[in-house]
Amino acid sequence: MTSTQMDRAMGLQLYEIMVRIRRFEEVVIELFARGKIPGFLHSYLGQEASATGVCAHLRADDYITSTHRGHGHILAKGARTDLAMAELFGKSTGYCHGKGGSMHIADPDIGILGAIGIVGAGLVIANGAAFSAQYRGTDQVAVCFFGDGASNTGTFHEGLNLAALWQLPVIFVCENNCYAESTPQCDHQSITDVAVRAQGYGMPSCIVDGNDVLAVYEAAGEAIARARSGQGPTLLETKTYRMRGHYEGDPQNYRSREEVDQWRDLGPIRRFRGVLTGEGVVDAELEAIDAGVEAELEAAITFAEENPLPDVRDVRYGIYTEETEVA
Numbered sequence: 601m602t603s604t605q606m607d608r609a610m611g612l613q614l615y616e617i618m619v620r621i622r623r624f625e626e627v628v629i630e631l632f633a634r635g636k637i638p639g640f641l642h643s644y645l646g647q648e649a650s651a652t653g654v655c656a657h658l659r660a661d662d663y664i665t666s667t668h669r670g671h672g673h674i675l676a677k678g679a680r681t682d683l684a685m686a687e688l689f690g691k692s693t694g695y696c697h698g699k700g701g702s703m704h705i706a707d708p709d710i711g712i713l714g715a716i717g718i719v720g721a722g723l724v725i726a727n728g729a730a731f732s733a734q735y736r737g738t739d740q741v742a743v744c745f746f747g748d749g750a751s752n753t754g755t756f757h758e759g760l761n762l763a764a765l766w767q768l769p770v771i772f773v774c775e776n777n778c779y780a781e782s783t784p785q786c787d788h789q790s791i792t793d794v795a796v797r798a799q800g801y802g803m804p805s806c807i808v809d810g811n812d813v814l815a816v817y818e819a820a821g822e823a824i825a826r827a828r829s830g831q832g833p834t835l836l837e838t839k840t841y842r843m844r845g846h847y848e849g850d851p852q853n854y855r856s857r858e859e860v861d862q863w864r865d866l867g868p869i870r871r872f873r874g875v876l877t878g879e880g881v882v883d884a885e886l887e888a889i890d891a892g893v894e895a896e897l898e899a900a901i902t903f904a905e906e907n908p909l910p911d912v913r914d915v916r917y918g919i920y921t922e923e924t925e926v927a
């Protein structure tokens with residue numbers, strides 16, 4: 601393996617997490633098409649290496665913020681597939697009692713501060729979490745996942761500016777998947793590398809092949825170590841590709857089948873399987889991991905199918921907080 605920090609056990613763990621995300625996405629795409637999942641579905645399929653390589657360095661008490669395309673982020677951070685599946689089904693046993701759905705999953709107990717549909721909002725929320733860690737004197741870090749399109753918002757610039765000024769323990773991970781909705785990157789910004797924007801704020805940055813999980817793991821490891829040791833924020837750009845439409849049902853008449861096929865050949869799981877087998881991992885080991893993930897997902901679907909919808913009497917639960925007196 602090329603990464604200096606990688607051992608065999610970690611390699612297999614990264615593989616398992618990527619397969620879990622991939623299969624979760626493939627399964628929910630099918631269930632969505634069958635009408636089992638309400639609302640919108642924005643698939644993370646193809647981007648698995650980014651969340652996996654970054655989150656492999658995080659502890660349960662580190663924070664992440666996620667996006668509308670966030671299933672991969674939460675699974676890489678340690679979310680359970682059954683509770684996530686139930687949430688997508690809108691069931692009361694889901695992460696947010698069925699009120700968040702695909703785009704709004706949170707679990708503060710494992711540092712998942714929430715997936716946010718407002719593009720660019722995660723940067724300033726991650727800053728808040730990072731500031732809290734800095735203020736409390738802990739070595740926790742915050743990771744913000746966002747897209748190339750989000751890097752054109754005001755909150756992106758405000759977020760980078762403040763994080764650099766206050767040297768916050770935050771890592772901004774821009775998953776550049778070549779599109780913002782139907783708009784290719786070349787039609788929404790004048791640069792090819794989002795990472796160059798960090799220079800304007802005196803912040804280190806790094807560009808990495810986002811479909812190479814080892815490369816992401818290594819680059820993220822450096823950025824996270826810097827943040828943990830009080831050396832401030834980093835902007836990490838992972839170059840990847842959105843294999844599905846912006847949302848399930850997107851007619852995708854803005855890109856060619858050939859383009860998608862070319863990127864399929866560069867897919868992160870296919871590539872990493874090749875790396876692992878080149879290092880002597882036998883197919884049977886990988887197939888055992890695949891089978892374990894399959895069984896986990898079958899159980900998750902059963903859990904989601906069999907659990908109840910939220911009770912209408914709980915409609916206000918978790919939406920409003922009790923008013924409290926502030927002294």
Ligand SMILES: Cc1ncc(C[n+]2csc(CCOP(=O)(O)OP(=O)(O)O)c2C)c(N)n1
Pocket residue numbers: 667668669717718719720746747748749750751777779780781842846
């Ligand atoms: C503030 C805001 N503006 C616009 C939208 C509509 N919108 C939803 S997703 C999206 C594109 C986001 O692109 P990118 O940040 O590259 O993320 P990707 O979908 O590629 O993961 C837009 C413009 C929104 N949700 N929030």
Ligand SMILES: [Mg+2]
Pocket residue numbers: 747748749775776777778779780781
């Ligand atoms: Mg994008």
